[in-house]
Amino acid sequence: MDILTSYSFLIVAIGTVILSAAAGIVGTISVIKGQSLIGDAIGHATFPGVVLAFMLFNVMETSILVIGAVLFGIIAFQLIHIITGSSKITLDSALALVLSGFFGLGMALKSYVQGNPYFSGTQGIDDFIFGQAAYMLKSDVYLIIAASVVSLVLFFIHYQQLKIYTFDPVYARTVGISIRFMNVLVLAMTIMLIAVGLKAVGAVLIVNILIAPAVTGTLWSNKFMTVLIIAAASGGMSAFIGTYISTALTGIATGPAIILALSVCVVFSMLFAPKGILAKRSRLRKLGEAV
């Protein structure tokens, strides 16, 4: 029980809860548009950016490493865009290509840095792979809050446009919404949240906090606003539970713990939500009785 009131736990929990709630909201767009794995490729691709930023400045300062992460996220996305746009390579293949190539580069750089006496304090790099909220500082949490607030403000300023863009891009174009601007907006919000979330959740699994809350939301409702609220709530709640578990028990990284909590939400919704398995069964049974 003393964990719940301990200062360091509260700091970390505030950070992860806000991050997951914001990621749940922003991730909903990609999930509905069927582009959720782009987040996976970007998440992996930010890793070499983190290591390179560390190599250039030789400090373990999250605010600097985040810049490298954002840059590499953008490069990766552009590369995917160019490859799928001007060759017969499918999105599926391009994602796998960029994801593994960039992450491999990150691994190569990491092994170089960690084997080199010139760099000090290199153990911290590992935290960006699976996340280690226990080592999060107050400044890391401020960074998360700043990025989440900025992306949520952007999201709700453009709420109407984003909604139309998500569900009916053709109509969006006819009413004069710039598809290009919307793409950039969604990408910017996604990359920002991924970059600040790396230290909490890690590069490998961060895509889950963008997908799982949104999937939970879509199982419970068809209304966009309700989906967003449920996504934010389930994201925030799972983040709190995950952070608690990872703080209470030693040897459990925070990212995987949050993701298991989110997965429980998804499985629960798949069973019991209005669009879930049990509801479908009972509907079929009623239909059978009626016939």
Next chain:
Amino acid sequence: MIEVFAVLLVTALATSLLGVFLVLKGQAMTTDAISHTILLGIVLAFFITADLRSPLLIIGAAVIGLITVYLIELVTSSGMMKQDAAVGIVFTALFAGAVILVSRYADDVHLDIDVVLMGQVLFAPLNRVDILGVSLPYALVQLTVILIINILFILMFYKELKVTSFDPVYAAAAGISTTLIYYLLMTLVSVTAVTAFDAVGSILVISFFVTPAITAYLVTKRLSHMIWLTLLTAAFNSLAGCTFGYFTDISISGSVASVSLLTFLAVFFCNKNGWIRKTLKSRRMLRKI
């Protein structure tokens, strides 16, 4: 050095051969999912046997690999979410479970997180086995067997693989079970991935599977050409990556993955229908207009 390279080369050939069909079937990200989740199979089997060389590990990983594919299919076909969301959720959930098990319960054994991520091909020659009086790295023997199995599979089911990749409707009409071929392929993918696990780790093995095939796909139109070019690219990538990694003293699998991406980009930008030619051509057209 020679032995390290040999292990890497055999890994590259065995994985990229299957990669050809994975790319053609649009299953690259499903393969990525499998290569993550097999870790759960390895960990669970390891808890039972406590022996990293036990064949049970391969069986465990193959079973989890198939469960992954099946779960993704099941969730997608129920209409509750799109396929890409299903892939993203299933693999992260299973992988998160595996990571927690490794970091919490297997801390003092050989299964540590760095090995999980990038393997340790440099240590492969240390683990040896005697065959007909010749001492060979264990990984090399194991991977060669897998390579032979994969080659036999492709030879035996070449026609079926071809038809189900390019024209699933015709395949169904001709009485070829797309599902059966798909699950056979995915079983081999899991088995190959777990065998390659020690050498190249869980995350970078996806680069070995798909990058050579995607590179070859850019410049070929016939399946047979694509297969040969894929194998050639795979061999080149592992030779170049291995040499570079060895002499700069960095992670060899990381180096191979980076070199593979570079090879792809070189082909993508510079081949005769590549990006540079295309962009120049459209510029010239615009100027004419």
